Amino acid sequence: MQVELEKEEAVVPTESNKYNYTYTKNKRESNIDLIKTVLVLGMIFSHILDFFFDKHFLITNYINLVSFSGFIFVFGYNAYNAYIKKEKINIKKIIKNIFKLILVFYVSGFFYDFFIQRNYKISNYINILCFLRLPGYSEFLVTFSLLNLFILVFRNKLRKISQKNNYILICIVISLLFTIIPPVEIYIPWINLILKTRSISFPLLPYLNLFFIGMYIAKNKPKFNVRMLLILFIMWYIHLIMFLFNLEIRFPVSLTYIIGSYLYLFLYYHISTYVCMKIKSEKAKKILTVVRKKQFNFFVD
Numbered sequence: 001m002q003v004e005l006e007k008e009e010a011v012v013p014t015e016s017n018k019y020n021y022t023y024t025k026n027k028r029e030s031n032i033d034l035i036k037t038v039l040v041l042g043m044i045f046s047h048i049l050d051f052f053f054d055k056h057f058l059i060t061n062y063i064n065l066v067s068f069s070g071f072i073f074v075f076g077y078n079a080y081n082a083y084i085k086k087e088k089i090n091i092k093k094i095i096k097n098i099f100k101l102i103l104v105f106y107v108s109g110f111f112y113d114f115f116i117q118r119n120y121k122i123s124n125y126i127n128i129l130c131f132l133r134l135p136g137y138s139e140f141l142v143t144f145s146l147l148n149l150f151i152l153v154f155r156n157k158l159r160k161i162s163q164k165n166n167y168i169l170i171c172i173v174i175s176l177l178f179t180i181i182p183p184v185e186i187y188i189p190w191i192n193l194i195l196k197t198r199s200i201s202f203p204l205l206p207y208l209n210l211f212f213i214g215m216y217i218a219k220n221k222p223k224f225n226v227r228m229l230l231i232l233f234i235m236w237y238i239h240l241i242m243f244l245f246n247l248e249i250r251f252p253v254s255l256t257y258i259i260g261s262y263l264y265l266f267l268y269y270h271i272s273t274y275v276c277m278k279i280k281s282e283k284a285k286k287i288l289t290v291v292r293k294k295q296f297n298f299f300v301d
Contacts, residue, residue: 031272032077034288038268039070047137051116061243062264064250068140068202069210069261070268075144076214079151084158084215094152101145109135134189140202143193147204147211158215168216175209179255196252206253210261217269224270229263236263 046063083089109128112135113119127133134142151158161167184197192201222228239260242248248256279285 030276030285030288031269032074034272034276035070035268036074037288037290038272039067039074043067065239065257066261066264066268069207069258070265071144072147072207072210073214073217073265075147076211077218078214079211080162080215080218083151083155084162085219089155091152094148098145098148098152101141101148105138105141105145108138108141109133112137131189134192134201136200139193139200143202143204143207146193150204161212162215162219165216165220168212171212172209175205175207175212176255176258178203178205178208179253179258183252198252200251203253206258209258210265213262213265229266232263232266235259 042063046060046067049057049060083094106128110125113124113128117135124133128135131142161171178196181196184191184195186197187199189201191197192199192203194204196203196206235256236259239248239256242254242256243260248254250257276285276288279288
């Protein structure tokens with residue numbers, strides 16, 4: 001999930017700038033770093049529960065709901081600041097991001113099949129190399145490679161879209177429409193990464209609305225709004241009812257599953273903004289922005 005930023009110094013929210021950051025060279029927003037930290041730690045915790053415990057934990061449903069959606073949101077937020085709003089960008093960086101993510105996909109996929117699935121057939125690993133097989137806990141990495149490619153190909157169009165909030169809203173609605181169409185009855189890995197199918201995958205088009213929401217937030221820095229909170233709570237409540245009565249599933253992704261994450265991301269954004277505004281300790285700030293370390297940059301920046 002990489003968007004390489006040309007910034008290092010964190011911009012900490014204050015009363016005067018908490019909704020109006022200056023995202024300039026060598027500066028970054030600490031509230032977004034805090035969101036990334038929470039998302040990464042949650043994902044790691046969820047995977048530990050999956051790998052080492054047979055029992056299903058309710059908290060994993062929450063983490064699964066918010067993790068991938070959250071990473072797409074953060075990606076859209078950072079992509080707007082790093083690439084979309086700028087007239088000139090370093091295209092080589094985006095290309096490097098794509099290949100880094102593919103390399104990590106290979107490493108993760110090989111590890112999963114060899115050590116977890118204990119699948120030792122050479123043909124299996126050739127299929128992974130050719131993207132004819134997408135191992136568990138790895139397929140989302142290819143989705144983010146496609147998202148980088150999407151930015152590379154459509155950056156000028158995205159820049160025009162970002163200039164009008166109505167255009168962003170239209171793109172959000174179009175993406176959500178892909179959550180209600182029937183799943184494609186075919187198993188071709190690259191189609192599974194783009195369109196909704198019955199396989200375990202994270203298709204780009206149904207999740208792209210979160211990318212555009214991230215763009216919108218990065219551009220407008222909206223203030224906390226009680227009316228919006230109530231609207232998102234209603235969306236989340238619909239998701240909850242559907243979940244409790246087994247009327248929605250994660251795969252293939254559904255409309256209520258996507259919009260169910262909106263409330264959490266709304267709260268993540270505003271709570272992280274408030275927390276970073278209140279923190280004075282430099283040591284605490286470093287802990288909160290742990291995912292800025294180089295070993296995590298290929299994944300969440």
